[in-house]
Amino acid sequence: MKRLFLILCVLVFFVSSCKKLDDNYKQFIGDGEITYVGKADSLHLRGGDRRAELSWLLMSDPSVSSYKVYWNNRQDSLLGNLVKTEDVDTVRLIIDDLTEETHEFEVFLYDKDGNTSVLSSVVGKVYGPLYNRTLLNRLVREATSLRGDQLELSLAAAEETLLYSEVKYLNIHNELITHPIARGVETDILYDFPNGGSFEMRSAFKPDSLALDTFYTDFEPFETEMAVFVEDPLELSFETKVQYGTQEGQFAVLVSTDFNGVYDEENIGDATWTDITEEFDIATGTSDLASGIKNLDPYMKPSTPIxxxxxYTYRPDAGTPRNWTLGKVLVKSVEDGRVVGVDSEDLNIVVIGETDRDVAVPVSSGTKITFRGNTGLRDKPLVTWAISGPLE
Structure with a gap:
């Protein structure tokens, strides 16, 4: 009986307390209820050049009629009207004249009676001159004049925020050309470019993928030197095949314009040789493989023979020697197909190192040469050179 009386007392006290709370609540809201309008949904910020774009969605509440945006600790604000349709609407708002820093924006929506939404807020970065001064133009590693009024540009890899670069120049027809270079391009050609001409370049950046504006470096001027071209450049082709052994990298193709034509170890060593092996297709098996044709123009100098x-190089610690056969060596002019040499039998053989047999053997009636290592002396290095005469 006592337990039942205690429960009844608690219930009476609870109902009485609730009524008092309800009376206190009505002191603030009067006889009506609080009405909230739909908030700015999916609020986003895109920072730009001393400006920002706010965007949000208007969902299903048809009563929304205006907005108010606060920033700078609510010292600045912006008001505007809205027209709600039957669909989900997107609102985009540009706010100008902002300081270059991180901002917080607060958005409230209102109906025609002044009822407000709950707060929506977003934080983001606004950019400006300070950011722009950190940007560096894309590096031009080399500018090379080519035949046919062309300039080849070699560029450094693009940094992450670079969009593209832009080149301007006057072509051979005195026309102003604007040429874009995509961020993934590291070698590009400027066509109808005057020999010894100049160009200027700038680069475009976005601080992040959603940034509102593109930022540019200043145009940077570049001068090019007048190029002197070989009047009638040469091209080279040959065939190779390989068999036996395991050693890699034994066969190479080289060119020189300062070799003095004295075929001995000392004078070969004093010359500057450029390795162009990778410019050709080189055999990997026992069938003859055509090398393809390589234009030697980039390696030639005017009025200078090449x-x-x-x-053929044998290294004692790199595996057993292989047999390399070279044939159908042909050098001819690019312009008129004039054959200037050389067949395999015209090559000058110079052996550097000890030998116990002939290591450069003419085959196929002298039209081919087989390079090979020693049968013994496998602990001795060996380099065999087969060098053309002067070609021009």
């Missing part, structure tokens, strides 16, 4: 060399 020498072509094929080398």
């Amino acid at each position: 020498y072509v060399a094929f080398t």
Whole structure:
């Protein structure tokens, strides 16, 4: 009986307390209820050049009629009207004249009676001159004049925020050309470019993928030197095959324009040789493989002969020697197909190292040469050179 009386007392006290709370609540809201309108949904910020774009969705509440945006600790604000349709609407708002820093924006929506939504807020970065001064133009590693009024640009890899670069120049027809270079391009050609001409370049950046504005470096001027071209450049082709052994990288193709034509170890060593092996297709098996045709123009100098060399190198610690056969060596002019040499039998053989047999053997009636290592002396290094005469 006592337990039942206690429960009844608690219930009476609870109902009485609730009524008092309800009376206190009505002191603030009067006889009506609080009405909230739909809030700015999916609020986003895109920072730009001393400005920002706010965007949000208007969902299903048809009563929304205006907005108010606060920033700078609510010292600045912006008001505007809205028209709600039957669909989900997107609102985009540009706010100008902002300081270059991180901002918080607060958005409230209102109906025609002044009822407000709950707060929506977003934080983001606004950019400006300070950011712009950190940007560096894309690096031009080299500018090379080519035949046919062309300039080849070699560029450094693009940094992450670079969008593209832009080149301007006057072409051979005195026309102003604007040429874009995509961020993924590291070698590009400027066509109808005057020999010894100049160009200027700037680069475009976005601080992040959603940034509102693109930022640019200043145009940077570049001068090019007048190029002197070989009047009638040469091209080279040959065939190779390989068998036996395991050693890699034994066969190479080289060119020189400062070799003095004295075919001995000392004078070969004093010359500057450029390795162009990777410019050709080189055999990997026992069938003859055509090398393809390589234009030697990039390696030639006006009024200066060029020498072509094929080398066979044996290294004692790199596996057993292989047999390399070279044939159908042909050098001819690009312009008129004039054959200037050389067949395999015209090559000058120079052996550097000890030998116990002939290591450069003419085959197929002298039209081919087989390079090979020693049968013994496998602990001795060996380099065999086969060098053309002067070609021009």
